[in-house]
Amino acid sequence: MSTETTPPPTPTFSPDLAQHVRAGLSKPFKALSSMYFYDDEGSRLFQQIMALPEYYPTRTEFALLTRHQAAIGQVLRPQNPDEHFFLLELGAGDGLKTKILLRQLLESNARFTYVPVDISEAALDGLAASLRAELPALRVEPVVADYADALRLMASRPGRKAVLFLGSNIGNFFPEDRHAFLSNLARPLTPDDRLLVGFDLQKDPRRIRAAYDDEQGVTAAFNFNLLHRLNRELGADFDLGHWQHYTDYDPMSGAVRSFLVSTRAQTVQFTALDWQVEFAAWEMIHTENSYKFTRPAITALAREAGLHVQQIFTDEQDFFADVLLQP
Numbered sequence: 001m002s003t004e005t006t007p008p009p010t011p012t013f014s015p016d017l018a019q020h021v022r023a024g025l026s027k028p029f030k031a032l033s034s035m036y037f038y039d040d041e042g043s044r045l046f047q048q049i050m051a052l053p054e055y056y057p058t059r060t061e062f063a064l065l066t067r068h069q070a071a072i073g074q075v076l077r078p079q080n081p082d083e084h085f086f087l088l089e090l091g092a093g094d095g096l097k098t099k100i101l102l103r104q105l106l107e108s109n110a111r112f113t114y115v116p117v118d119i120s121e122a123a124l125d126g127l128a129a130s131l132r133a134e135l136p137a138l139r140v141e142p143v144v145a146d147y148a149d150a151l152r153l154m155a156s157r158p159g160r161k162a163v164l165f166l167g168s169n170i171g172n173f174f175p176e177d178r179h180a181f182l183s184n185l186a187r188p189l190t191p192d193d194r195l196l197v198g199f200d201l202q203k204d205p206r207r208i209r210a211a212y213d214d215e216q217g218v219t220a221a222f223n224f225n226l227l228h229r230l231n232r233e234l235g236a237d238f239d240l241g242h243w244q245h246y247t248d249y250d251p252m253s254g255a256v257r258s259f260l261v262s263t264r265a266q267t268v269q270f271t272a273l274d275w276q277v278e279f280a281a282w283e284m285i286h287t288e289n290s291y292k293f294t295r296p297a298i299t300a301l302a303r304e305a306g307l308h309v310q311q312i313f314t315d316e317q318d319f320f321a322d323v324l325l326q327p
């Protein structure tokens with residue numbers, strides 16, 4: 001019998017993630033990007049968040065799209081009904097809300113190809129399968145990509161485009177990155193193209209805060225999944241028993257900020273990086289921003305990115321806005 005033991009598997013990790021973690025956890029106020037929430041488990045948890053009673057944005061935007069589907073379908077498609085266009089959706093996820101528009105466009109005989117772009121292959125596979133079953137006539141070309149690659153793809157694709165960036169994903173950027181992102185998104189657009197962006201509006205601060213700190217703890221699990229991911233992919237040894245989820249809402253800036261809080265002094269080893277990080281008791285890692293907007297802020301943001309606000313669609317309670325922007 002061989003006495004050899006199987007060597008432990010060498011963790012394979014993304015150099016981008018490794019570099020990001022080293023940089024982020026070396027800052028005076030430690031920070032990690034919420035972009036790394038969305039591995040397959042994170043995407044699954046986000047699906048659960050969207051169904052939570054406290055998490056109003058998804059249901060509200062769903063109601064908004066249902067309410068304004070005919071008008072939105074009309075402004076997204078070219079005036080010439082025979083002209084083909086690409087309906088490109090950045091951060092498509094499960095596409096539940098978008099199906100309202102897809103149905104509307106199909107029923108009005110629009111000629112288009114739906115290009116859902118998402119960072120999670122599992123989420124896109126699920127979406128493609130459900131679209132095949134529910135909307136067999138739809139032309140779909142899913143693309144697994146992050147936002148930067150999606151922007152490159154968009155710029156390289158000839159033909160008319162209607163770009164969807166729904167769900168208040170725009171709120172997850174820092175203000176300076178948000179500006180750069182929207183400017184990059186606007187650059188390849190021609191006056192014939194369309195851009196529909198979802199913004200969560202400022203409202204009762206308690207309602208906003210509750211949406212990011214739900215009773216069942218699903219948002220906490222979503223935040224903790226980032227540490228599980230680092231344990232899995234970078235051989236880290238975060239002990240989840242010594243971390244808490246913490247969220248606050250600052251009405252002055254409109255930012256919901258989420259943190260992971262170290263409840264005691266601790267050292268975390270990253271085996272795959274041959275590196276370790278010290279955390280003081282109650283030190284935090286900033287993990288996410290979810291900005292809430294006012295109408296003047298949306299108009300100013302659009303203008304700075306070289307875009308005009310053409311139309312604002314809102315829900316009955318004025319909680320959420322899908323804004324049509326054009327160069």
Ligand code: AVI
Pocket residue numbers: 049057167168169170171172211212219222288289290
């Ligand atoms: C994806 N994004 C718009 C969500 C938001 O509301 O900022 C992510 C999220 N984070 C915690 N709950 C939901």
